[in-house]
Amino acid sequence: MKIDGQIFSVFSVNPNQHAVSVQGVTFTYHGAERPALRAVSFVQSAGEMIGVMGASGAGKSTLAKCLNRIIPEFEDGDFRGTVRIAGEPLEHLRVCDVAPKVGMVFQDFESQLFSTNVAHEVAFAMEQVGMDRAEMDRRIIPALEAVGLRGFDHRDPMSLSGGEKQRLAIASVLALRPSVIVLDEPTTDLDPEGRAEVFELIAKLRAQGLSLIVIEHESEELRAADRIMVLREGEIAADGPPSEVFARTDLLMGCGVRPPGLGHALKLLGIDAQPESVAHAYDAIVRAYPHLTATLVDNLADSRAPEHPTIAENASIGSAFMAIEDVTFSYADGPRVLDSIDLRVEAGDFIAIVGQNGSGKTTLAKQIVGLLQPATGRVIIEGKDRAQMRPAETAREVAYVFQNPDHQIFAATVQEEVAFGPRNFGLADDEIRRRCDEALEAVGLQNERQSDPFLLSKGERQRLAVASVLVLRPRMLILDEPTTGLDHREQLRMMALVRDLNRAGIAIVIITHTPWLVAEYARRVVLLRKGAKIFDGGVREFFMQDELLRSSSFRAPEITELSRRFGTLALTTDEFVAWVKGRA
Amino acid sequence: MSDLRLMWRNTRMVVLCAISAALYAAVLVPFKVVPLIPGVTELRPANAIPVVCSFLFGPAAAWGSAIGNMIGDFFGGVSPGDIFGFFANLAYGWIPYKVWELIGRGQSPISRSPLGILKYVIACLAASVLCADLVGWADNVLVIRPFAMLGNVIIFNNMVSALVLSPFILAAVYPRVKKGRMLYTDVMPEVKLKPVGIRASGFALLIAGEGGAWIFGNLLSTGYWAPKFLPAWMIVAPYDKPVLIIVGPFILLAFAGLFMM
Amino acid sequence: MPIYLYIDRGTFVHRLHPTVKVFALFIMFWSVYWVDNPLALAPVGLVMLWIAQLTDSWPNFYRLRWFFAILVFSTTIAWMVFYRRGAVLVNVPIFHVSRLSLIFGIGRGIKLAELLAASVLFLSTTKIEEFTYGLQRMRVPYRVGFAISLSFRLVPLFIDSAVTIVDAQRLRGYDFNQGGPLERVRRYVPVVIPVFMGALRKANNMAMALEARGFGFSHEPTTFIDYPVTVADILAFAFLIALGTLSFMLYWTGLGGIGPLK
Known part of the structure; x- marks a missing residue:
């Protein structure tokens, strides 16, 4: 993405005035027992960027909605306190009246695009406020230029990638030239490239003096903010510069926020510094442990010894639980999505399938479970050709958990939802009950049997989706992006569950974009590019392939990058800290 | 009537209208039909959607039903009769909640009591018949297809979906929508009901009008009844003129009743 | 699967003003409406085939081929039940098979197919935004x-x-x-x-x-979309008027009827 020079020099930024001032804001949703926000007060200077963090339900989105009158104008509930934008109180204004002052970008990009072409989308808000056509014409190109979408004017917004859609949403907000932009988890649903695009844009807007409030789960992304505000149960638990807030790792973890890996490592090593990059962290460690660099050569030798033998290398032909043999596939009239893929999965494997969007990851998974049929080649499950099995039969061997749990939940209670699968197979009631108990126990939902699945949290719904296929007792489980949209606490819980299932003997395949998931949980990595398998091996080996990683836009976790500077390869913070301490 | 107009002021209702329409069309397009007699009659699972939406989103569902049907036509091609299809589907999404407001007496539409079920059937039937009357009438008057064929097929299709599919969807969705405060009564609390006497009279006119239209539509379009008071040259197949002259007023009467509700 | 019928081809028909396209759809309906005789329906049919060729809309006709077939067939059959006129040729229970009912039924089938074809042409060449623009021009x-x-x-x-x-x-x-x-x-x-x-x-x-995004700020928002009127629009308009008049003349002179009906 290319973002051109200064375009929005027109923002009226008065450095002496607060861009946003929030005083004693308390809000309780209609019918809720306790307030979602409690006496929140803060001011934002013009041109400042504030990062807002916290677990799901901590009040982040509620706070964002208070800034443009969605609360209390649109959401029912009890609102107290005052919000001022550029000194002007918002009381008595409608949401649409605030639109020209405060721009708001939401997580769900599909729900905020309304037009059939890109230029018209940018014009949408301007049309609403009654701007004349000449003025709209003047603003559209600069807005598209600002987000790097110049030349996309006539495209259908639905044909854009996720990152492009979100940038388009930002452009349409920019066109009104608001003085404050609030971004509510703008990258949660995006892949790494999309995230990078959006954060590059955010940095650019900030450089131009816009006041920004960014709600975000990943602390690494917010290191560049002026301030970090952490919310816990509707209250501000911490508010300060990133170097201060990120140093309080215990507080962050208590608030369900993943502390930046580098800072956490330094803290565990007793170094008092908040590194902004891997290079910084390296320097800080070298200062504290100068002898580490002296043993660089030895370290390198260490790191080559594989700690986990890679199963792929040791596998003997014929013992695979599932094997894909030379599978090729393309959608009607389209290019090849899978190109002569071979893959073997053993009982007890834990594989991460990675690759850019469109590299064929999900298509591969659909081949395994039988939702798609290969054009050539075959899929063998337990020695049987999958082509001879019905999808329902395959389902008892290999289960697939879709990315969005809401794509399968329909029953009135959690219990019924889980029982749906075994009922379809005509199992006896006793057996169904026994299996449901077992599955619900495994995912930690045994106390929610009678709950309405639609009212569960996103993390719980994701675990319910796992339970509802687990109940068929499959021997292999494929999870498509199992942690998307979950906060850190829920992510850990989900992955602990997956690890337990793996230990119980179920082969696990996760499709993911998240480097630390791969590093901490997987034992083997399969990298796809344009439908071809270009790497299949151990996790450590994978993270040593600099060239491969770069060309696939996949980054190793920062802690892994840091450890490599010392000539070793650590997959987790704990592992790295133990290594350093071991040499001390 | 006022709620059909007032809803456009409310952003949520505008969105719910678009959602009802898109849901209707989205089920209409890929799961088009389970044919019973190919080319003549089929089961359209999609026809369950306007009924469900009507109980949930009220006036937004009425417009949504009309727009959704139009989108379905866009997928498969339109004909002049579709102008009437628009209003017929408007009625199909409009009548269930209107009738329910009157005879449901604040009950939830998912009640499983015998009386509750009977009321539900009445509401759906009232909606299906007027929808069928209007399309059948228009197609017969434009000499596209005879009333007796299309009119009855539509009633059958609509009722099957409304009885076989809608109750299950409604049972699952209604309590959740209610909890999320997205029922039209929660989204637009400002809409006030007319006095019950006026609404009851409206209902009576609706039933009389649509019932009459259905009976005479069938009798006339089959040539079974040849009214003496019409000139003989009119009473020949395809009977477009008798259907125009005699069935038309009944349909107007039904709509007049509906406006009163 | 493409859901809508629009085919992006950029022909001069695609570039016509939305209002002209909506008017063209109306004229096609109008022209088909006034004539009943399968032969008299031919000119309009030919015009449509020509436009289909011009706009490269064949994929859509192919896609809807079964729909067309069922439509023609079921309409013909239906009218042979309800159009009980003319001397019976063959005795079939329920049906009334006469020369007249056959011509009438087939005529209706073709007529319906042409109405459908007109709309397929319209949808193949008109974007949704043009359609809603047209609606706004019509004061919706x-x-x-x-x-x-x-x-x-x-x-x-x-x-x-x-x-x-x-x-x-x-x-x-x-x-x-x-x-x-x-x-x-x-x-x-x-x-x-x-x-x-x-x-x-x-x-x-x-x-x-x-x-x-300001929805509700102003009662009548301004619009960014603008379609200039071109010479092609004026020519197309004139052509449509001529076609509509011709069809009405067929009806008026009785040439478009099927004999005893009119």
Whole structure:
């Protein structure tokens, strides 16, 4: 993405005035027992960027909605306190009246695009406020230029990638030239490239003096903010510069926020510094442990010894639980999505399938479970050709958990939802009950049997989706992006569950974009590019392939990058800290 | 009537209208039909959607039903009769909640009591018949297809979906929508009901009008009844003129009743 | 699967002013309406074939081939039941098979096919935004036009999610093709409910995003889209007037009828 020079020099930024001032804001949703926000007060200077963090339900989105009158104008509930934008109180204004002052970008990009072409989308808000056509014409190109979408004017917004859609949403907000932009988890649903695009844009807007409030789960992304505000149960638990807030790792973890890996490592090593990059962290460690660099050569030798033998290398032909043999596939009239893929999965494997969007990851998974049929080649499950099995039969061997749990939940209670699968197979009631108990126990939902699945949290719904296929007792489980949209606490819980299932003997395949998931949980990595398998091996080996990683836009976790500077390869913070301490 | 107009002021209702329409069309397009007699009659699972939406989103569902049907036509091609299809589907999404407001007496539409079920059937039937009357009438008057064929097929299709599919969807969705405060009564609390006497009279006119239209539509379009008071040259197949002259007023009467509700 | 019929070809028909396209659809309907005789329907049919060739709309006709066939067939059959005129040629129970009912039925079938063809041509060459622009020009209130265009945009989204849900339920052992026709309709419940709930989750977000973009700020928003009128539009307009007049003349002179009917 290319973002051109200064375009929005027109923002009226008065450095002496607060861009946003929030005083004693308390809000309780209609019918809720306790307030979602409690006496929140803060001011934002013009041109400042504030990062807002916290677990799901901590009040982040509620706070964002208070800034443009969605609360209390649109959401029912009890609102107290005052919000001022550029000194002007918002009381008595409608949401649409605030639109020209405060721009708001939401997580769900599909729900905020309304037009059939890109230029018209940018014009949408301007049309609403009654701007004349000449003025709209003047603003559209600069807005598209600002987000790097110049030349996309006539495209259908639905044909854009996720990152492009979100940038388009930002452009349409920019066109009104608001003085404050609030971004509510703008990258949660995006892949790494999309995230990078959006954060590059955010940095650019900030450089131009816009006041920004960014709600975000990943602390690494917010290191560049002026301030970090952490919310816990509707209250501000911490508010300060990133170097201060990120140093309080215990507080962050208590608030369900993943502390930046580098800072956490330094803290565990007793170094008092908040590194902004891997290079910084390296320097800080070298200062504290100068002898580490002296043993660089030895370290390198260490790191080559594989700690986990890679199963792929040791596998003997014929013992695979599932094997894909030379599978090729393309959608009607389209290019090849899978190109002569071979893959073997053993009982007890834990594989991460990675690759850019469109590299064929999900298509591969659909081949395994039988939702798609290969054009050539075959899929063998337990020695049987999958082509001879019905999808329902395959389902008892290999289960697939879709990315969005809401794509399968329909029953009135959690219990019924889980029982749906075994009922379809005509199992006896006793057996169904026994299996449901077992599955619900495994995912930690045994106390929610009678709950309405639609009212569960996103993390719980994701675990319910796992339970509802687990109940068929499959021997292999494929999870498509199992942690998307979950906060850190829920992510850990989900992955602990997956690890337990793996230990119980179920082969696990996760499709993911998240480097630390791969590093901490997987034992083997399969990298796809344009439908071809270009790497299949151990996790450590994978993270040593600099060239491969770069060309696939996949980054190793920062802690892994840091450890490599010392000539070793650590997959987790704990592992790295133990290594350093071991040499001390 | 006022709620059909007032809803456009409310952003949520505008969105719910678009959602009802898109849901209707989205089920209409890929799961088009389970044919019973190919080319003549089929089961359209999609026809369950306007009924469900009507109980949930009220006036937004009425417009949504009309727009959704139009989108379905866009997928498969339109004909002049579709102008009437628009209003017929408007009625199909409009009548269930209107009738329910009157005879449901604040009950939830998912009640499983015998009386509750009977009321539900009445509401759906009232909606299906007027929808069928209007399309059948228009197609017969434009000499596209005879009333007796299309009119009855539509009633059958609509009722099957409304009885076989809608109750299950409604049972699952209604309590959740209610909890999320997205029922039209929660989204637009400002809409006030007319006095019950006026609404009851409206209902009576609706039933009389649509019932009459259905009976005479069938009798006339089959040539079974040849009214003496019409000139003989009119009473020949395809009977477009008798259907125009005699069935038309009944349909107007039904709509007049509906406006009163 | 492409859901809508629009085919982006950039021919001069595609570039016509939306109002002219809507008028063209009307004239096609008009022209078909006034004539009944299968022969008299031929000129309009030929014009449509010509436009189909010009605009390269054949894929859509191919896609809807069965729909066309069923439409013509069922309409012909239906009128042979209800159009009980003329001397009976063959005795078939329920049906009234006469030369007259045959001509009438086939004429109606062709007529309906031509109406459908006209709309397929319209949809093959007209974008949704042109259609809603046309509606606005016809004084349809802004918010109604907006709801229509938003619905069009949401349909593919919901279809995508329905298709995914069908897959997800199949992988839980669910068989959609079990049972008789009624049971098969009922088996859509586990698909429709998640689609519905997903849509509802979206509804609130969408309404919020709309207001946050100023929806409601002004009663009659301005419009950014503009279609200039060109010479081609004027020529097309004149051609359509001529076609409509010709068709009406066929009716007026009795040439377009099927004899005893008019």
